Amino acid sequence: MFILTLTYKVPNDDVDRHLEAHMAWLKEGYDTGIFLAAGRRVPRTGGMIFAAGDRDAVDAMAKRDPFNVNGIADYVISEVNITSTADGLEKLKG
DSSP: OEEEEEEEOSOHHHHHHTHHHHHHHHHHHHHTTOEEEEEEOSSSSEEEEEEOSOHHHHHHHHHHOHHHHTTSEEEEEEEOOOOOOOTTOGGGOO
């Protein structure tokens, strides 16, 4: 599993101008089965995406994010080997 941590490099007004395209990109990630969950960080300084699959596919998807393409956010992608979960989240295990 991968955790993609996004950190905004621009004011939130600039983020908002690219939000619709970013949300469409997220939907594509869910539709392909790469993305499992996503949300804003609190306070609103970026976001996090939980992803599954092959590292190359996750990297390729991240490169296509409008936030990445347009210089809105920096990305850090961390791989995590999930070994235990709460009931109902077993599919997260590696």
